[in-house]
Amino acid sequence: MEKEITLADIAKILDKYDIVELEDVKIKGDIELELAEGGVALPPSIAQALQSIISAGAGVGTGVQKAQIPTTPAEELNLELIRTEFKVAKTEWKGQIEEVTIGATSADGGTREGTVTIGGEKALPFYNFDYQMPHPPVISVDCFDMPIKLAKAVRGHYEDVMEDVGEWAKKNVREFGADMVTIHLISTDPTIKDTSAREAAKTVEEVLQAVKVPIVIGGSGNPDKDPEVLEAAAEAAEGERCLIASANLNMDYERIAKAALEHGHVILSWTQLDINAQKTLNRYLFKMGVPREDIVIDPTTATLGYGLDYAFTNIERMRISALKGATDLAFPISCGVTNAWGAREAWMKNSPIAEDSYWGPAVNRGPLYEIITGLTLGVAGGDMFMMMHPKAAAAVKRITQMLFGAAGAEDEGKKVKMEDWVTWSGKAV
Amino acid sequence: MEKKVVMQIIKRIGKCVRKILFYSPFDKEQIAGLDENVKETNKNLFQNVNWCNEGGHEEMKISSPMEIWKYLPGTNCGKCGEKTCLAFASLLIEREKNLKECPPLFEPKYAEKGKKLAELLAPEVREVEIGIGDKARKIGGEDVMYRHERTFFNRTALVYDVWDTMKEEELRARVREITDWQKFYVGEFLKVDAIAVRSVSGEAKTFADCVKLAAEETDFPLVLCSFNAKVIEEGLKEVSDRKPLIYAADKDTWKEFLGFAKKYKVPVALFSPDLDMLNSLAVTFSSAGVEGIVLDPGTYPAGKGLKETFSRFVRIRRAGIIEGNKGLAYPLMSVPMSAWMDNDGDKAENALESSYWEAIIADLFIIKYADIMILHSIEPHSLIPERTLAANIYTDPRRPVSVEPGLREVGNPTEKSPLFVTTNFALTYYTVESDISSNKIDSYLMVVDSEGIGVESAVAGGQLNAENFKDALESFRVEDKVKHKTLVIPGLAARLSGETEDVTGWTVLVGPRDSGRIPGWMEKNWPPEGVA
Structure with a gap:
């Protein structure tokens, strides 16, 4: 039998020998902790440590018996919260992004019912705590001047209008809520249909007739043919302040820029994931006399999984450099988010890699690839997204409106107490 | 029964209380100095606002x-495995070696x-x-x-949930599915990181049983989730040796959680959307000697709440990195899963929408500073983009974009095997190479110098053209x-x-x-006439 002693006994012995501290001592036996009557307040550190003994004992079952002190629940301990205030400074930048308006109403010599303004930022996207973003990002939904091959998930939404560009443009606005419509004149490519510049100009007129939102006019991407096509298109759209897409270093960009300048349009300055090339091209445009408020840049969109990291960082670096004062790069940024459909994960039925886990239906993957690509670049600095899948366009619109703090979008999502996710009992998935 | 109590400290406290023996995870200095230190620590921690230069660009310490x-000793002793101290x-x-x-x-x-x-x-x-x-996650x-200032180091840990009901x-089955999930990407298989066990029942025993089952089924790290301290402790007892993250201490339960963190030596998450409170909790835990702290400032799933959530994540990280506020310089947790509540995700017809919105929130916080996040949908359409995005954002941007141009052999090609062409953009190259090799197609792969740009962009931008096909054929002596x-x-x-045929004199097949469709293409198109 082990002798039972109390803390008081131990204390007495220690007192007797004037021992203040024991190290590496093992005590066998039940320990009773007795605190003096009279309710002495323990310093929090001691009380807390004391609590540890009790709970440690209980937890590992070593049989440290219940002390004779009143059970001391943690909340009764004097351990106090160290009150601190959270503070962080605002970041102020000296640069500002150019504000660019696309579209012209009758007051400005056009026929658009409204215009779209992007840019003007003095902080990173959605950093409203530094500086309120002046304009939310906008969505331009694509249409093409001929039926094209589309991923199944996208095709279903456009099958009925593919033969009629006017109807296609209308559908983008009416059903998919597009802020703008992009008409891609791809049939003009000599390796596709080699449609003439004159025909292309007619197509542009048709789109301008069909919708009252501002439009983006895109060529086929053929560097030899585009200057001629975009020149004719710019002329046909005189006064409408369209965004002409695009001027690029590997083509006769001067001809395109000149046409835009002459007929009152905005020019899209496109380079490929190269910050220096973007500066160079922009400087060439300044030299030609293109006003700053007539330039939007497209630093190239690479897709989720296929270089999105490069596109993200390229845009983020450009935006930061612009905010730091690099005026060569201080322009609103357009992103060709439809590129996301090039990712095999967006459209391919099954994985080509045998060891992959099941990919699930492609129809669910595709829109999310487009959404993630768009939103990611939006967080980097994108002001305008050219998109295709209606659901993706709507989702990117909704999230960017919320982050921007648009009226209406602010009120959403108040019905949940967010920490309730822990006990949420749903099991839909 | 035998008991062991290590007497670390005996201290006199006034006259009435004689001596108290206690076991404590605190060390002597901490105990002695805690009270006095509080003010000082506080001051040091929070008046340490320094060198926030314009533009918010961080000055590298090193x-x-x-x-x-x-x-370093400078003796070039070689004990670290390197020839010199400089190496x-x-x-x-680069954090490829550590001081130990x-x-x-x-x-x-x-x-x-x-x-x-x-x-x-x-x-x-x-x-x-x-x-x-092996599965421990930093x-x-x-x-x-x-990321362009250097790189982000520890990819956001993606944690998928199970629950005790x-x-x-x-x-x-769900635990196994999460554990086994994988997707091939740029030379490796992507996997997710951990499993969160949620206490829905609110009953400690039910939770503990669930935790135990989950732990049996996986070697993934676990996150134990409940705001009820009793529930957490019961669960924790089952797996304390697995070093789970316990979630979450809040303004009401922090004392208990602090006790668990110390007693079981596990990392703990602190929850508060009120940043003063979050900061206070973090400082309190840290002053008490808890090192494994994770901060959850709350993830509102929509509207103004989401906008403010975004702001909180950015400002907390800014305080930690730019302003040197050590009190908040801890990993951040986001819970995109909250999207399911906002979208009534428990109804089957809302599941897809909920999973989309969850992925959207995940996207935001993978980019802006969540180090760990809790997600619900384990459908492939969620896992694939979420995990891919995390891989993309956390890829080291200093890593070369391109691979060496040249003629590669895939499998055991002969002179009659197909010759595929691709660019030297690393991503394109690895994708094509894996598609061909995993389908066991013996072939040659000619990697053309496209200045590190992918096929579509390089064709549009002119970096890929008939001339560089010709150069490649000649310089790699492909004809041999x-x-x-x-x-x-x-x-x-x-x-x-067309142009390539003219310039090179070779027959061109499109x-x-x-490249994932190369196997199907082979069936229809290879060998062409005259090659067989």
Whole structure:
């Protein structure tokens, strides 16, 4: 039998020998902790440590018996919260992004019912705590001047209008809520249909007739043919302040820029994931006399999984450099988010890699690839997204409106107490 | 019954209380100094607002291996496995080696230097480890606000949930599915990171049983989720040796959680959308000696709440990295799963919408500073983009974009095997190479110098053209190996086919637009006439 002693006994012995501290001592036996009557307040550190003994004992079952002190629940301990205030400074930048308006109403010599303004930022996207973003990002939904091959998930939404560009443009606005419509004149490519510049100009007129939102006019991407096509298109759209897409270093960009300048349009300055090339091209445009408020840049969109990291960082670096004062790069940024459909994960039925886990239906993957690509670049600095899948366009619109703090979008999502996710009992998935 | 109580400290407290024996995880200095130190610590922690230069660009503490080298023994003893101390220094900066690998540094004569070095090398954001063994995951440890300033180091840990009201078989199956999930990407299989066990029942025993089952089924790290301390402790007892993250201490329960963190030596998450409170909790835990701290400032799933959530994540990280507020320089947790509540995700017809919105929130916080996040949808359409995005954002941007141009052999090609062409953009190259090799197609792969740009962009931008096909054929002496003089170009480069035939004199076949379809393409198109 082990002798039972109390803390008081131990204390007495220690007192007797004037021992203040024991190290590496093992005590066998039940320990009773007795605190003096009279309710002495323990310093929090001691009380807390004391609590540890009790709970440690209980937890590992070593049989440290219940002390004779009143059970001391943690909340009764004097351990106090160290009150601190959270503070962080605002970041102020000296640069500002150019504000660019696309579209012209009758007051400005056009026929658009409204215009779209992007840019003007003095902080990173959605950093409203530094500086309120002046304009939310906008969505331009694509249409093409001929039926094209589309991923199944996208095709279903456009099958009925593919033969009629006017109807296609209308559908983008009416059903998919597009802020703008992009008409891609791809049939003009000599390796596709080699449609003439004159025909292309007619197509542009048709789109301008069909919708009252501002439009983006895109060529086929053929560097030899585009200057001629975009020149004719710019002329046909005189006064409408369209965004002409695009001027690029590997083509006769001067001809395109000149046409835009002459007929009152905005020019899209496109380079490929190269910050220096973007500066160079922009400087060439300044030299030609293109006003700053007539330039939007497209630093190239690479897709989720296929270089999105490069596109993200390229845009983020450009935006930061612009905010730091690099005026060569201080322009609103357009992103060709439809590129996301090039990712095999967006459209391919099954994985080509045998060891992959099941990919699930492609129809669910595709829109999310487009959404993630768009939103990611939006967080980097994108002001305008050219998109295709209606659901993706709507989702990117909704999230960017919320982050921007648009009226209406602010009120959403108040019905949940967010920490309730822990006990949420749903099991839909 | 035998009991062991280690007497670490006996201290006199006034007259009435004689002596108290206690076991404490605190060390002596902490106990003695806690109260006095509080004010001082506080002051140091929070008046330490420094060098926030304009533009929010962080000054690197260390910019060259030379600065590190100054603090190393300089004996080139080779114990770390490197030939020189300087080589070791550069690996320290890249975090490919750690100080422990330099034994001499722990000798008394280098102690001072070693200490200084540890300070210099400590990341701005504390690194916290969850789980044990191979699957343990480090989170946090970040040094920069923007990846191009250096790189982000520890990819956001993606944690998928199970809950304690699941039936056993259902639970086991879900845990296995999360654990086994994988997707091939740029030369490796992507996997997710951990499993969160939620207490839906609110009953400690039910929770503990669920935790136990989950732990049996996986070696992934676990996150135990409940705001009820009793529930957490019961669960924790089952798996405390697995070093789970416990979630979450809040303004009401923090004392209990602090006790668990110390007693079981596990990392703990602190929850509060009120940043003063969150900061207070973090300082309190840290002052009490808890090192494994994770901060959850709350994730509102929509509207103004989401906008403010975004702001909180950015500002907390800014305080930690730019302003040196050590009190908040801990890994951050986001819970995109909250999207399911906002979208009534428990109804089957809302599941897809909920999973989309969850992925959207995940996207935001993978980019802006969540080091760990809790997600619900384990459908492939969620896992694939979420995990891919995390891989993309956390890829080291200093890594080369391109691979060496050249002629590669895939499998055991002969002179009659197909010759595929691709660009030297690393991603394109790895994708094509894996598609061909995993389908066991013996072939040659000619990697053309497109200045590191992918096929579609390089065709549009002119970096890929008939001339560089010709240069490649000649400089790699392809004719010596391939006798059929037939070139398979990517479908996305179709417009170059005519010109390439003219310039090279080779026959050009247009391959599929996606290399994943090469096997199907082979069946229809290979061998072409005259090659068989």
